[in-house]
Amino acid sequence: MPRLLISSPHRYPDLARLWHRSVARELVPAFAALQLDVEVNIFCDANAEQFEPRSFPDVRFTRSGPGMRDFMEFYDATLEAPCDFLLFIDADTFILDGSWAASYFSSLDDPRVAAVSYVPRDGAPAIFALLCRVESYRALPRPAMACRYEFPENWPHGANPQPGDVAARELAKAGQKIVNVGQEESSRHVAQFRSTTGIRSSREQITRAAGNSVFWKMIDMCPEYLGAAYDNLVLGRLYESLFREPFAVDSAGVALGGSLTVDEMRQALSGVCDADRLETLRRGFRQSHDNILRLARREGVELTIPSVLPEASAVV
Amino acid sequence: MQNAAKPLILLSGELHTNKKFGPETINRGAALFECEWDGGVFESGLFVGGMFRSGRFAGGTFLGGIFWGGSWLDGTWEGGFDRVGIYRSRGDNPTAPSS
Numbered sequence: 001m002p003r004l005l006i007s008s009p010h011r012y013p014d015l016a017r018l019w020h021r022s023v024a025r026e027l028v029p030a031f032a033a034l035q036l037d038v039e040v041n042i043f044c045d046a047n048a049e050q051f052e053p054r055s056f057p058d059v060r061f062t063r064s065g066p067g068m069r070d071f072m073e074f075y076d077a078t079l080e081a082p083c084d085f086l087l088f089i090d091a092d093t094f095i096l097d098g099s100w101a102a103s104y105f106s107s108l109d110d111p112r113v114a115a116v117s118y119v120p121r122d123g124a125p126a127i128f129a130l131l132c133r134v135e136s137y138r139a140l141p142r143p144a145m146a147c148r149y150e151f152p153e154n155w156p157h158g159a160n161p162q163p164g165d166v167a168a169r170e171l172a173k174a175g176q177k178i179v180n181v182g183q184e185e186s187s188r189h190v191a192q193f194r195s196t197t198g199i200r201s202s203r204e205q206i207t208r209a210a211g212n213s214v215f216w217k218m219i220d221m222c223p224e225y226l227g228a229a230y231d232n233l234v235l236g237r238l239y240e241s242l243f244r245e246p247f248a249v250d251s252a253g254v255a256l257g258g259s260l261t262v263d264e265m266r267q268a269l270s271g272v273c274d275a276d277r278l279e280t281l282r283r284g285f286r287q288s289h290d291n292i293l294r295l296a297r298r299e300g301v302e303l304t305i306p307s308v309l310p311e312a313s314a315v316v
Numbered sequence: 317m318q319n320a321a322k323p324l325i326l327l328s329g330e331l332h333t334n335k336k337f338g339p340e341t342i343n344r345g346a347a348l349f350e351c352e353w354d355g356g357v358f359e360s361g362l363f364v365g366g367m368f369r370s371g372r373f374a375g376g377t378f379l380g381g382i383f384w385g386g387s388w389l390d391g392t393w394e395g396g397f398d399r400v401g402i403y404r405s406r407g408d409n410p411t412a413p414s415s
Contacts, residue, residue, distance in 0.1 A: 069407050069408070072403050072405055073405045143403070146402075148397070148402065150401050152397060155367045155384075205379060210331070210347035210361055218347075218349075221331075
């Protein structure tokens with residue numbers, strides 16, 4: 001029986017529990033129904049001791065170590081795992097309809113098809129949710145999946161292909177193709193949150209290396225951090241509803257202290273005066289709000305999301 | 317007798333973005349985002365997403381930038397690119413031959 005490995009890198013066990021719950025409900029049975037031997041793998045990119053196996057039934061864990069020191073090496077190392085097909089799914093990407101995802105498996109009957117990308121980036125195939133024919137990727141020069149900085153002599157105007165982008169280019173050269181699900185279709189079936197791990201690790205790393213005040217200066221400077229923090233806020237509501245535990249705690253155990261607390265979000269947003277920036281944030285929040293409600297519906301729970309925008313402009 | 321350039325010392329709590337620092341600079345705790353480092357001593361602090369062109373990295377955290385040249389003496393390599401643009405993973409040494 002052909003083997004499918006569903007795999008993802010995680011730093012935080014709370015987000016991993018949400019991810020695993022969705023994968024076990026939606027994807028494992030849908031792909032198993034195609035007569036595939038399905039296994040789920042979580043790579044613990046950090047905090048490995050916090051991943052309690054009893055919270056993740058039927059998951060095979062891998063830990064960082066030689067050859068797989070971080071999530072970037074994880075992709076290439078996992079290509080060597082005993083499997084015929086690999087479904088990489090980002091830690092904060094949730095496929096809401098397993099039968100929809102499984103319906104694309106037959107695309108791989110065509111030997112020229114190396115992969116199916118379920119979530120595009122700027123219209124191109126991306127690694128957010130990528131079903132790979134392992135044989136095709138193993139044939140590529142290594143490292144195949146890691147990001148790069150091309151033309152570094154031209155910094156800051158070089159090219160920075162993201163994980164999987166160079167592989168896609170090499171596959172195309174070899175006459176292989178990636179089935180690329182379009183954004184509109186993808187959005188109907190996938191709830192994607194962005195940079196939710198990034199803001200948590202950034203808070204840890206910036207605070208440790210440069211102090212808490214620098215983290216707050218970064219929040220002022222980069223509005224995308226607020227979008228990621230909002231995504232954590234809504235994911236936290238779902239997590240607390242399902243598991244009755246706080247989400248993204250800091251070292252003192254404060255909920256979302258590892259990202260931004262609700263009060264911190266409100267405080268940071270009250271300082272955003274630029275109308276265009278506020279409107280961009282509002283649009284992103286609306287999308288996240290919609291995504292979490294769709295995910296909650298699959299879980300059969302109802303959520304209330306606190307308003308964080310200044311009163312006059314609050315829409316979610 | 318030539319006058320030596322007065323050292324520029326960057327301190328904890330400072331955040332610098334899109335700036336270039338020359339050989340007279342010593343970092344003692346500042347965070348540098350998308351900056352160019354050319355010749356100074358990086359003793360501590362955070363280097364994110366910039367170009368480490370030359371100098372000594374003696375402590376602090378390097379995250380996501382390009383290590384083009386200079387000496388890697390100590391510090392925390394969280395990830396970044398070597399001078400040919402290959403990603404070096406956490407814990408690597410950007411000046412060591414790639415594995």
